[in-house]
Amino acid sequence: MKFREIKTRLENVLAENEDWLCELALKIHQEPEISFNEYKTSELLVCQLLNNGFKVKTRLAGLPTAFLGISRKDKSHPAIGFLAEMDALSGLGHACGHNLIAVSSLGASIVLRKAFPSLKGSIELIGCPAEERGGGKVIMNNAGVFDHLDFAMLIHPSNRTEIYKLSLALVEIELVFIGKSSHASAAPEKGINALDALVQTFNSVNSLRSRLSGHSRINGIITDGGKAPNIIPDRARAEFWVRDESLDRALEYAEMVANSARASALAIGAKARVKIRQELAYAPFVPNRTAGAVLWEIYERIGIKLEQGDEKAEMGSTDLGNLSWRVPALHPTIAITPGREVAPHSVEFARASASKQGLEAMKKAILAMALMGYRVMTDSNLRKKMKAELREKRKLK
Known part of the structure; x- marks a missing residue:
């Protein structure tokens, strides 16, 4: 079947379903749910x-x-997985556009199935919680949820449209300092200030930055600094996220942060409880370039203007990284703020995720993913090449 005929059939089905898909994206946007709490969003997607x-x-x-x-009673091959990220950001709502990701992946699954009901294989929508924090896909990947897939993808809203965007490995660290409470004015010498140990840890971490490589990042926040100014804090808590292009280096830097915390606590007689969440670490994302070349052509043929830039520019982290080392995967982007540099994780980006431009981009993403899904499911040579590429990358890891 020729590309034009495939595209027309998918476009016709999309046109029949686009109104309720856009309404669903707006409804999810209006009721944002943070990581591991995406109950309403999950229910809405499952219902559809x-x-x-x-x-x-x-x-x-x-x-x-x-x-x-x-799309079938049982898993069958070829199997493609469209990934529906669902979680929002605390205090910002859908400032990363996961409402558009969830519905574009849902739309691609439904449109492809309806347009080609006899297509051999399995079209799958996989609801993935806790991408922003908590590593939902890491947990699912460790449980073998994605093992049977021949290909997995989503399209992420952004301020530019690109096929390739690399990501950093990420390791989360929890620090809890235990001191001793006392009256802050009448008897401060009888207390042990847990907050002092925490503040000193931040100072020590700042001094580590000269040892970091170009794309390494260490970011931290204080989540508990005491109860009142007139009480010496007997407990203080912080969270740090450590990132690097290499997971091994990120873990090395995480241990440096941990040692800074232990030393700071020891210096004043406090105790430090350190938890490095290695089991939930995000691996760096590895795009499948064989698949990427096909999607690049699809973008161009359906009129999506590409703005491919430096793949290492403005890198964040994603738990899709872990999945990408097990299954051929893509994580392209599509602009929802054309002509404007609007940073993700901002109030402005949250607004864009419910804008007319955002919804139009979502519909283009649905068509692009459906076309990509069709190609992967009907081209056995492409599947072989994608898997061969991934095998070679694993050898070099």
Whole structure:
């Protein structure tokens, strides 16, 4: 079947469904839910899957909001997975556009299935909680949720449209300092100030920055600094995120942060409880360039203007990184703020995620993903090449 005929069939089905898809994206935007609490969002997506003939499994990997929608009764090959990220940012709502990601992946799954009901293989929508923090896909990946897939993808809203964007490994650290409370004015000498140990840790971490490589990042916040100014804090808590292009280096820097905390506590007689969450570490994302070349052509043929820049510019982190070392995967972007540099994780980006431009970009993403899904499912040579590329990258890891 020629590209034009495939595209026309998908466009016709999309046109029949675009109104309710846009309404759903706005509804999710209006009711943002943070990591591991995406109950309403998950329910809305599952409801639409059931309404459109998908078989649904819930509570994947023991996660209450994770789900799998399958176009067949059972998993079959070739199997493609469209990933629906669902969580919002605390205090900012959908300032990373996950409402658009969730619905574009849902739309691609439904449109592809309806346009080509006899397509051999399995079209799957995988509901993925806690991308922003907590590593939902890391947990699901460790549980083997994605192992059967031949290909996985999502399209992420951004301020520019690119096929390739690399990401940093990420390691989370929790620090809790235990001191001794006392009256801050009448008897400060009888206390042990846990906050002092925490502040000193921040100072020590700042002194480590000269040892970091070019794309390394250490960011921290204080989540508990005491109860009142007239009480010597007997407990203080902080969270640090350590990032680097290499997971091994990120873990090395995380241990430096941990040592800074232990030394700061020891210096004043406090105790430091350190938790490096290695089991939830995000691996750096590795794009499948064989698949990327196909998607690049699709973008161009359906009129999506590419603005591919430096793949290492403005890198963040994603738990799709872990999945990308197990299954051929793509994490392209699409602009929802054309002509404007609007940073993700901002109030302005949250507004853009519910804008007319955002919804139009979502519809383009649905078409692009559906076309990509069709190509992967009908081209066995492409699947072989994608898997061969991933095998080679694993050898070099």
